[in-house]
Amino acid sequence: MSSTARRRVALLSALSVGLTALTVPAAVAAPSPDVLVAEVYGGGGNSGATLMSDFVELANAGAAPVELAGWSVQYLPASASASSTWQVTPLTGAVAPGGRYLVAEAKGAGGTVELPAPEATGAIPMSATGGTVALVTTTAPLTCKTAADCGADTRVRDLVGYGGSTVVREVAPTAAPSNTTSAARVALTDTDNNAADFAVGAPTPTNAAGETPGGGGAAPTPAKIHEIQGTTRLSPLDGEKVTAVTGVVTAVRRFGSARGFWFQDTAPDADPATSEGLFVFTGSTTPAVAVGDAVSVTGTVDEFYPDASPATSVQQSTTELTSATWTVTSSGNPIPAAEVLGPDTVPAAYTPSPGASIEPLALDPAAYALDFYESREGMLVRVDDARVVGATSDFNEVWITSKPDQNRSARGGTVYTGYDQQNSGRLQVLSLIPFAERPFPQANVGDTLAGATAGPVDFSRFGGYVVQATELGELVSGGLRPEVTRAERANELSVATYNVENLSAADPQAKFDRLATAIVENLATPDILSLEEIQDNTGPTNDGVVAADQTLRRFTDAISAAGGPRYEWRQIDPVDGKDGGQPGGNIRVALLFNPDRVSFVDRPGGGATTAVQAVRGRFPFQAKLSVSPGRIEPANEAWNASRKPLVGEFTFRGRPVFVIANHFNSKGGDQPLSGRNQPPTRGSETQRLAQAALVNDFVKSVLAIDPLANVVALGDFNDFQFSPAIARLTDGGALRTLIDTLPETERYSYVFEGNSQVLDHITTSPFILRPDYDVVHINAEFADQASDHDPQVVRFQPTSIPWPAK
Incomplete structure (x- = not known):
């Protein structure tokens, strides 16, 4: 199956390992000893199809030629009614042992590629998604309309029901093909169970001469695995049909939608760049092989890209064989040493x-x-x-x-x-x-x-x-335990950040309780808490709701019930659908605070589209916010489909503190570390650079009024401490990144693809002196997570002048 036609997810097979095989009734007739229906395709000329015609391909699994004169290929619609009749295409000539025989059927208006020269031609307009094809030893139309009746008809040599709605089939029908896919026999064996014998994939019509579509006239090429793999990432035989590919089966994937087997050549070449292993893809059909089987395989070489077509993929490909058939030449062989x-x-x-x-x-x-x-x-x-x-x-x-x-x-x-x-x-x-x-x-x-x-x-x-x-x-077990940070001292202000991963009032109480317990026990109830990924009251339901008061009330109630303080909150509802994140969720940042320890300075007027400004107070060097809470330039295109920073003005022991809660745009769309393009392009970085510049400019506007101001900018910045975005955020010394105060191998708050890395940050203005900073590892390193991020906390003594708040 070509990489452009197939979309499979190998990872999903891991979810299917607990499924048990279905019990099926016995086959309806004796399996054919020689000529079989090898492939069925009804999408020719339809929308999206490449091939212009439908076809049926036969194959001879026997050791002698079989004369087909007087035989026929016949077709019955999937949901046959009393008035449905079998349509007939007579056959002539013979099919050689191990050979193919192509029957062309109706041609459609679409498609661009002709079939190779067929051995027989009919005009049956087959359905792309379901029907029954019979190989019959006479040209007289069949009359059977059920699997049992057709199985009892001795003229039927082979019967293939393709597509889920088909009622005339051998045991169970094949998976459903389409305009761009066919149902092809995985191996030249017949178990009289169409579901087990056939896999859905790209159509591969081949005639008796070994010709393939578009005039490919060459017979399959004998090849070794290392010749297929080649010395680069792409096979030199990509797209070609190969045969006599030999090796020993080393592993079988028996579940999921990407089944198949790996085999490895036991006589490797001397080139360290050429692999001696190869995967044979069989779709949703479990291959009839076992580890230790020596096999000889025929199939089409394909470079499979898991995420997109070859033209647009950012990942690397896997070299594999598709539309394969094979012969087991011996069993119980030792496998190559790993x-x-x-x-x-x-x-x-x-x-x-x-x-x-x-x-x-x-x-x-x-x-x-x-x-x-x-x-x-x-x-x-x-x-x-x-x-x-x-x-x-x-x-x-x-x-x-x-x-x-x-x-x-x-x-x-x-x-x-x-x-x-x-x-x-x-x-x-x-x-x-x-x-x-x-x-x-x-x-x-x-x-x-x-x-x-x-x-x-x-x-x-x-x-x-x-x-x-x-x-x-x-x-x-390595004995890893969630960390617990110390509580702030009486004269210390503690400020924390925590990405709570799409928290909404629609979530179960257990999620609220677990997050709340972490706030109380692991984070020691910080005075101020920046929360990222707070969703609206109905979560991902896209119903126009933007308010998050129920979400925040449930969370603060849970914290109180866990033994924490009665937190209050401040946040600003976004414009519906404008802040990105999970569709319908309207995620935003929010500020919680403990009113027994800090006071929030409320200044009305802040809304979803109102820009907060740093303004001068009544006293020299007194900075305050024009609105509190407020959002930093929410109309700026840098925040398109992204969360807007929330700024709040607090007082602690009479001293003003400005807290900026952030959640920059995600790294989605960046090319992967292991992808085909190196170095990978970080396309999302452009937006974060612009966002960082706006936050940096805002902090500088505060410091221009009060150089000693206490400013904490924190949250999920979605970038690394060594990134250009964080360099722009801290430009000119307006902020310093506290993660850099830790030893290098302790700088992480998130784990992705086995890399412990930094996405979350706490940054502080220059005159926040001797901050005590801690990344509290409670989630990212554990299989059982309340969130995929670890929270962070900073404790410090504010040093600014204790101006009157108003």
């Missing part, structure tokens, strides 16, 4: 950086990690006693490292310290082991998968190379 990835096996340098696509570059597996993994694509690798650097996700995926000392954090993670420090030891692990046999380990950062974790190398839809594990190490 290559052990030790601390020094994978290069430390991550990738070549040509400033464009790395796909055409010759692989250099001794120099670059991405080249190393690509040169092992489809091959067995093993990591022993692997340390976990990215906790198990909801999709049953975990990140490990083969380099345990690479930028290691004190808590066992791998810290992302710069754009050129991608941490080459990181490797994702998924499982090919059915859940009923081995539940996926629920691991935290710092845990160990003791023993061997092994399987073939694959590439993930979401980025990064993957071990599709056939063997999983035993989970050994």
